[in-house]
Amino acid sequence: MEKKPEWLKVRYNQEAVNEVAELMKGLKLNTVCKEANCPNLGECYLKHTATFMLLGSICTRNCRFCNVPHGKPLPPDPEEPRHVAEAAKKMGLRHVVLTCATRDDLTDGGAEHFAKTIRAIREVSPGTTIETLISDMKLNTDALDVVMEARPEVLNHNVETVKELQKEVRPSAAYERSLDVLRYCKKKDPSVLTKTGFMVGLGETEEQIDRLLDDILETGCDILTIGQYLQPSKEHIPLARYASPEDFARYKEIALAKGFRHVASAPLARSSYKAWEALEDVHDLY
């Protein structure tokens, strides 16, 4: 294993992790924090924040960067929307991020389940803002409409990497399709903030990143996250490089200059890490 740079150190508090893990287990809920082996789990759980992973922890796709297991998923749990709302209330979350493994086996890609969960949270915790981090739902606009009509504050869908590396990194997805998801959702309801993110460290060049930023911005996207790719295991796509904190600061400067409204760019930035701060920052601009 290559020696980790100084900036990839995270704090871990077992008690805080146990507390959130037990709440999730009690309500039969999954978090992407645990399933994706997120490096920020310790910090987020200590702050009592987590990202709910709807529709089970098994994915129908097999992206080469991702730690979420691939396989045949279970049918949706009809009680899950209510359980998520209950957990969000118990944890006192002011901002909830909902995501899911890609569910190509479901006709609507899980859209209705997202909508039900949004409505359940609104009912028990009306002051909580909601962010949906969705799959591309095969660009099924009926499915995307269902999510958008439930009116999350933020619609997030990750492009993950530059155009040139899409096939290698996420063979079942497509660059243009992901951009179209962002474009379609923005057009459908411009009052919903759109957000996307990508990783660096997969072998992309500076020019490719620059073109990626332009392509994302062209969809009308408001919020951007840029983080370091961290290889979950030897079986995953190899790490090409560790970008330095200075590199991330430069990407942020470039993205803001191009016109993004909020950019979180740091080695450990993740799509839902400190998601509330991004929303607050953009809302302050209104």
Place this chain on the structure above:
Amino acid sequence: MEKKIVMPKLRPEMKSGILCAWLKEEGEDVKAGEPLYEVETDKVVNQIEASESGVLEKQLYEEGDEVKALDPVAVIRM
């Protein structure tokens, strides 16, 4: 009273972890929440916080040792 600090299971499938650095010496005061030692995993280096305040009585492993998940790594006297 003594309290044993164990190697956390940093992910469900973790069998063991490499204790890559001690951040406190034997005999040093430790406050709950302070980082006590580091464990390297595939993605990052985790600084494991002490769960109790007291004095680090004993380091049970040396830097570089592989420790089974949930095995004691240190003793804290409270």
